Amino acid sequence: MDATISFTLNGRAVTVRTDPVRTLLEVLRNDLGLTGTKQGCDLEGECGACTVLLDGVPVRSCLTPVGKVEGREVLTVEGLGDPDRLHPLQKAFAETGAVQCGYCTPGMLMSSAALLARNPSPSRQAIIEALEGNLCRCTGYARIIAAVELAAARMRGESSPDGGAAQARPIGGDLLRVDIAERVTGRTQYVEDMPMPDALHMRVVRSPHLHARVVAIDTQKALEVPGVLRVLTAADIPGENSIEGYSKDETVLVPVGGTVKMVGDAVALVIATTPEAAQAGVAAVEVAYEPLPALLDPEEALAPNAVPIHADGNVLSTFAVTHGDANAALAASDAVVDVTYRTSYLEHATIEREAALGYIDEEGRITVVSGTHEPHWHRDFVAPVLGLEPSQVRVIMPPTGGSFGKRQDPWLVAATALAVYHMRRSVRIAYTRRESFDASPKRHPYVCRYTVGATRDGTLTGLRLRVTANTGAYDSGGYYIPNYAIVAGGGAYRWQGVDAFAQSVYTNGPKAGQMRGYGTPQSNFALECTLDEMIQRLGDDPVEFRLRNAIAQHETTWLGYPVAESLGYRQVLEAIRPRYQALETAARAFNESERNSPWRKGVGLAGMWYRFGKYGIPRVAAEAELGLDGRFVVYCSAPDYGQGTATVMVQLAAETLGVSRAAIRLVNADTATTLDSSVPGASRATYWVGGAVCRAVTALREVVAAVASEMLDCPPSAIVLADDRVMAGGDARRSVRLSEVAAEMERLGHSRKVTGVLDLRAQFPNYEREVYTPHFVTGAQVAEVLVNTTTGQARVTRVVAAHDVGHAINPRDAQGQIEGAIVMGLGAALMEEFVPGVTTGFSDYYIPTAKTMPDIEVILVEVPSYQGPFGAKGLGEAPILPTAPAIINAISRAVGARIREIPATPERILAAARRGGLR
Amino acid sequence: MTHYRIAASVEDALKILEEHGGEARIMAGGTDVMVDMHKGKIAPRCLVDITRIPELRAISVVGEAVQVGAAVSLAEIHRHPFIAQNVHVLAEAARSVGALPIQTAATWAGNIVQAMPAADGAIAALALQAEARIVDATGARWKPVEMLFVRPGVSAVDPCRQIITHIRFRVPSRLWGSAWARAGRRESLVLPTLNCGVSLRLHEDGTIAEAVIALGPVAPTPYRARDAEAFLRGKTPDAAAFAEAGCIITGDCNPRTSPARASREYRLALIPEMVTQALEAATRRAENRRSQS
Ligand code: FES
């Protein structure tokens, strides 16, 4: 018996008939179609994405039974403003870069709106307190807080610079994101928001065991659950039960007789008419398991008599680099540091959970809409599972609530495609947060043993490095982790001898895969901390030491070849030197004057180089078209999961053509309409796909100019492009509309669509040997940390980050990426840790909140690239690398003892403080 | 389906409870009840929303006591000028529960009935020696909050038959101060590794007349450090006395290791630091109040 509940929603009276104990969140989204309000956790109050205002007060709509709102006023993001009439907060969020993926944005806006209604002049502290319950994984919070300050100032009537942003030049100006008005008004439809009334619902039967043999699967009871239509097991896979194109040993569904290798391994798919029925069906599937001994520690998995988790044994992959004679170099050193560093499993913790929507498109293709880094790759991985040709499968990238590598895993696309294949109907799935933690790939935990030598005068000599990476149950795109571990692990330094070996080892922990920086942050952390130990041993200076040992631009590196692009490491270190010195001096003074307090201030420095080189063939294509309506259309595959790639592509095209952004339409990341870029990582999109886009629009401009010059009777070189027309010279009277040019091209039979290719094959003929082209970016960061030596609590008060980004296409977005990476790195340094069997979700996996945020200063060191579009380089991932080691170096220096395991929890810091003799 | 009833008065709420014979449940903000229902821990047939009962919506001074209605949200508590300026232990504990959009709905009484060993509101209530007014079919009575905890998650108040209508504590006296200390794995939106509430009353000569110290989670239920309190009585409030109090507590209580938060050893190491920190702050405030009056 439903109840009738009447309330005011965004200023209008509404009445719903429903179960009054359902959450307001569900009723808003499902019954009232207001999908701007998001769900980021399992209705447990842990994320804040669902925040709405109830009588002007911010509440968690996931904890509010709808019966409670009877007779009251509810305001959601849709009611705050609309794209044509943005609320000052929405406008400020758009202009300051407070929105990356936008998934936290509605909740942030509502919390901010409540604050400003109570307090028109909030202090920074008051803003932080108002927002501390809203998690954001992308921005690092700084820009959100700046946006609230800006909106508050404007609402008080104080004049403040109004967003001239939209008029700025396409490149180098701080441009608004292409789809920003939709994002800040809750109009953007992420997968879960897309209406598909008849869609079936899918849930997954997952292993509760770390390691077990599947003896039998009985689906009978599940099929008797009302609403359950089908249960799919491995036996229902028409093609190959494998996603080996991505993960060499991973099944889609573990078959009877096979083994589950981790908690969360998928055994069956239940498809039903409602999510509840699907869930009940999952509970009713009976799987008989025979438990097997489980291995969680890679050292144990390497033991000679260890149970093999995969048939070929427990080593997934190895990589080694030998350069010079490391032993001799170490033997000839005045000082040798020999230490072991450890890192933990980390979770991406995007605020959007994994979700997919599958259907059969108008051309009969099995189509899946789901977050991805390269839809073509997902299509190619999935087609063999269905026994189909890639052309019979389509993958589309929707607006996505963050990735950080997580969305490279094709499993969800494969499972959804399989369900659509069998049901011939649309099917949707959304993970629970718990499921996302259990089943999604993690960052590899590393054990890194470093043996580093140096001469008395501070010159590095030899490096011996052993890395063991825990890849968990599966490859999961982690095959090249040892390669990345070593390349990052030697750094941008000149070594006389290197002996490095890394291996990726199976355990029954969660599968480890792609995560921001792919295998590099862990070894860079260990390297930069080890170097700091050496620097302290020698009494040297962290900046000078690194400068003295930095690789020069054209020298052959310890990898055996020179780098392909400008390497700004020296410039970065020079840029950060004064900041380091100032903070270091201030910390000394603080520790002197506060000698009797438990607080100690530490300052740490760390550097990095990060390879954004391309895997496979160094050739990328994109297309550009002149539409019949006279607009330019760019077709490329550069998925944007929040980092702003789509905006960058439009900027590059606009700048190249000399038109405004409004004249460009972007078609992005859809296998049916765009070319394969084979560029699956954010940091590579600008350089590689952007390079192809620039070439495509350049070619298109030539074709357009040639046709227009005939029409205007002038030489092609005299042609000037405007947004909607083409002129002869600067003469507006001698012009034709672009739509007319398009019509003329049609008439002449000229193709209006051209392809542009960035092709560096000539430059890298033996790319096969190198696997990745040697493109690197560099950076360095200084962290200032306050440590309480009696409780072990640490607070990062300040981070200064200097990064060589080449020429910044969108400086504000570049800074936003760096801030987000720093706060994510801070999480890894101090609080984040996924413990198998313990961690369940946001309630016990601690990501930074607004309160954790340090003051961040970003210095963009623009050392133009030789070959990137307008001098750009790759950026998205690299800035996470120096953060953790800078913070850990700061803490270790503050407490007088080394911390060699992250996260540096208060417990570990307190233990170090005691070792350091501070207590 | 679960019914949802918005009670108009305490009598009305009691009547609904009675009608359902123990299968209806009192709910205020719902921030715990909803989570427990989703997890299948509870399955009431009816939720009785008490947040619109006018008499439960106020913070008032009644005689010698500050009385907080059961429908007052934690946000209303920590924003209340008198409490924010005079009852730090309560204001800061209220500000520690989850985050603001939870504090706007959650209530002090609800936090206490949840009976978790480190419930911030429960620890603050102990430090204030607060009492709860419990009403059921047999009548109304005041009971010390300290008596309401049976074991982790189990309260002596049965929300299916009883209602806490108010919580009260003594109006702060002249030489009185309170403080709150809390440690967690991050600075907000996190359960405590350790929380500690204290209140302190001084004699005119500056020695301690009465100290009340509460901690969580160091025992199965919210913990009151009676031995340390007794030790402090009559002592000068200085570092040595506080350190000794910390030692007494460390020796007496029994924290557990929780893998996602902290080890037993770390909690034990933290106790003296946090107790000292809280006692120092409370002393400072008590002395300030003397100089102000
Ligand atoms: S969905 Fe409400 S707090 Fe996460």
Ligand code: FES
């Ligand atoms: S922008 Fe905040 S979660 Fe992505």
